[in-house]
Amino acid sequence: MTTAESHAFLERHDAAFLDDLRSLLSQPSISATGEGIDDCAAMVRQSCLEYGFDDAEIVETPGRPAVIAHAAADIEPAESGRTVLLYGHYDVQPATASEWRSPPFEPTVREGPDGTDRLYARGAGDNKGQWFAHLCAVRALRETSGLPTDVTLVIEGEEESGSEHLEWLVREHRDELGADVAIVADGPIDESGRPHVLLGSRGLLYVDIEATGANRDLHSGNFGGPIPNPATAVVDLLSSLRTDDGRIALEGFHDDVRALTDRDREVLEAIPVDEEAVKADLGLSALATDPGESYTERLLCRPNLNVAGLDAGYDGEGMKTVLPSRARAKIDFRLVADQDPDEVFESLSRHAEEQVPPGIDVTLSRVAAMAPQRTPADSPVVEPMMRAVREAWHEEPILKPSLGGSVPTYVFADELDVPCLVVPYANADENNHAPDENIELSCFRAGARTTVELLAAYADASLE
Numbered sequence: 001m002t003t004a005e006s007h008a009f010l011e012r013h014d015a016a017f018l019d020d021l022r023s024l025l026s027q028p029s030i031s032a033t034g035e036g037i038d039d040c041a042a043m044v045r046q047s048c049l050e051y052g053f054d055d056a057e058i059v060e061t062p063g064r065p066a067v068i069a070h071a072a073a074d075i076e077p078a079e080s081g082r083t084v085l086l087y088g089h090y091d092v093q094p095a096t097a098s099e100w101r102s103p104p105f106e107p108t109v110r111e112g113p114d115g116t117d118r119l120y121a122r123g124a125g126d127n128k129g130q131w132f133a134h135l136c137a138v139r140a141l142r143e144t145s146g147l148p149t150d151v152t153l154v155i156e157g158e159e160e161s162g163s164e165h166l167e168w169l170v171r172e173h174r175d176e177l178g179a180d181v182a183i184v185a186d187g188p189i190d191e192s193g194r195p196h197v198l199l200g201s202r203g204l205l206y207v208d209i210e211a212t213g214a215n216r217d218l219h220s221g222n223f224g225g226p227i228p229n230p231a232t233a234v235v236d237l238l239s240s241l242r243t244d245d246g247r248i249a250l251e252g253f254h255d256d257v258r259a260l261t262d263r264d265r266e267v268l269e270a271i272p273v274d275e276e277a278v279k280a281d282l283g284l285s286a287l288a289t290d291p292g293e294s295y296t297e298r299l300l301c302r303p304n305l306n307v308a309g310l311d312a313g314y315d316g317e318g319m320k321t322v323l324p325s326r327a328r329a330k331i332d333f334r335l336v337a338d339q340d341p342d343e344v345f346e347s348l349s350r351h352a353e354e355q356v357p358p359g360i361d362v363t364l365s366r367v368a369a370m371a372p373q374r375t376p377a378d379s380p381v382v383e384p385m386m387r388a389v390r391e392a393w394h395e396e397p398i399l400k401p402s403l404g405g406s407v408p409t410y411v412f413a414d415e416l417d418v419p420c421l422v423v424p425y426a427n428a429d430e431n432n433h434a435p436d437e438n439i440e441l442s443c444f445r446a447g448a449r450t451t452v453e454l455l456a457a458y459a460d461a462s463l464e
Contacts, residue, residue: 003391005144006452010136010445017136017448018119018441020047022107024128025121031064031091031161041065044090044155051135052142053153059173061165064091064157068173071138071153073459074146082458083150085179085412086451088131088186089159092123099435109441113429118438125430129439130185130447131155133425137451148459152177162368163408170415180463181381182412182420183454185447187403188428192272195393195446197385198422199267201403202300203335203372203410205344206308208365209234211327211356217313218323228359230327231312237362238329240355241305241348246290248305248333250347258337260301263377267399271296300402304334330367336402337374345369373410374402375419384461385421388453393446423450 010017024047029040041058048056048069056069067090073082095104100120102108107121119129134153141147154177156166170177190196211230218227243249260268275287275295289298298304312327314320333344345366356362375381382399389397409420425447426432427440 003452003456006140007449009140009144010448021132025107025123026105028105029091030094031158032094037064037157040090041067041157047135051139061169063165066156066169069153071147071151073148073150075148083152083179084455084458085152085182086134087154087184089127089156091157091160093160093433095122101436117441120436120438122437124437125426125439126432127186129444130425133444133447134451136448140452149455152179166408167411170411177416179418181458182418184407184409184422185425186407187424188426188430189424190398191428194395194398195389196398196400197389198400198403199377200374201407201409201422203341204368204370204406205333205341206367207331208367209329210363212361213359214325217325220321220323224323227323228357229323230360231324233356233360234327234329237352237355238307250351252347256338264401267377267401268296271398271400299404301336303336306332308332335372337372339372341369341371370406370408371410373413373420375421379419380463381419384457385454388457389450391453392449
């Protein structure tokens with residue numbers, strides 16, 4: 001099918017679409033506090049109906065409400081009988097107004113640091129601006145050539161709090177969420193300014209470690225030696241999590257890591273990364289990669305253990321000879337395809353019990369977890385998406401095996417048995433989670449064109 005008419009419709013109605021997006025961004029929807037959540041969910045539902053969806057429902061969950069909307073293909077009989085599932089989230093991070101150039105919930109268009117026109121507001125890039133582009137595309141198709149596939153839209157309200165109930169939501173509504181492919185428009189495009197298509201995302205396991213010893217802080221001279229030190233225990237535990245060659249030492253940790261295929265390696269080799277520029281930008285003399293291993297392989301296809309924080313004893317100026325009674329650490333694992341965060345946590349717990357010396361009590365608290373997911377690079381859903389992004393952005397997209405961070409793509413892959421791709425619509429410097437969050441208007445427009453193109457592409461493509 002031709003998409004030229006739909007693109008022209010998007011251009012003609014650009015001002016009206018931006019006005020509606022501003023209204024949506026003006027509504028706070030902070031999942032951490034609950035501020036504005038119910039009002040925003042109602043706005044999402046109403047926007048779906050106004051933009052051409054046949055039905056839209058606010059779905060209550062054990063946490064924040066979600067919205068599920070459906071739009072049936074206009075072409076009868078449908079060319080492919082295909083269903084595309086689109087995911088986004090309406091909740092946003094908190095925002096401190098004093099840190100912003102313009103109020104975070106008063107959307108403002110102004111010139112960005114590179115001269116591009118940008119819309120500044122909390123949620124502009126993460127994630128209201130990105131999923132609202134889907135609505136614009138559905139409206140454009142329905143007003144022109146017709147919607148070529150069935151579309152299901154899932155907009156949740158807890159992503160910024162870890163998507164705690166998304167798995168429950170998808171499982172409970174599995175019968176109405178069946179699809180041929182799931183698309184997540186979230187995150188930024190590549191630092192180079194080129195769009196990219198991501199085959200999935202790394203998983204996450206975040207753990208708090210707390211070690212306690214004596215019932216109070218002690219003088220290190222009067223007690224140091226026979227009295228066990230929690231800070232030393234935590235440092236030794238962290239050190240024991242890696243082998244001498246840098247591999248994570250937990251029993252069974254690497255057993256389920258999916259091996260890279262020849263096609264995976266081709267994808268990695270095609271990703272443009274200037275490692276010398278990375279080192280220069282960060283002021284580093286070297287990167288933590290093994291011989292023969294690229295920056296992208298280490299970042300996107302290998303699991304990692306990160307020490308996110310340490311807290312023990314005295315850290316002020318001068319000297320205080322203290323033997324602390326308590327020590328804490330925060331660590332996060334980034335997991336790759338086929339690893340299970342539950343199994344990793346169990347292995348970590350057993351390891352800690354074995355490593356901690358007598359006299360020290362250690363508590364591990366699981367703060368957050370998200371499973372990894374990766375669609376195979378040779379999946380038939382990949383080429384139509386690459387073609388769609390190429391047509392919409394007028395530039396060759398970069399194919400990547402994974403997002404370095406974590407988004408809940410695994411839910412759709414695991415619960416619905418459907419391939420899932422991540423296709424960001426926001427600029428690389430969107431400042432998500434930070435003051436002056438924004439989306440370039442050119443990226444928003446390209447995102448709407450992308451959704452038009454991907455719906456057309458999946459209607460025509462062979463996915464067998």
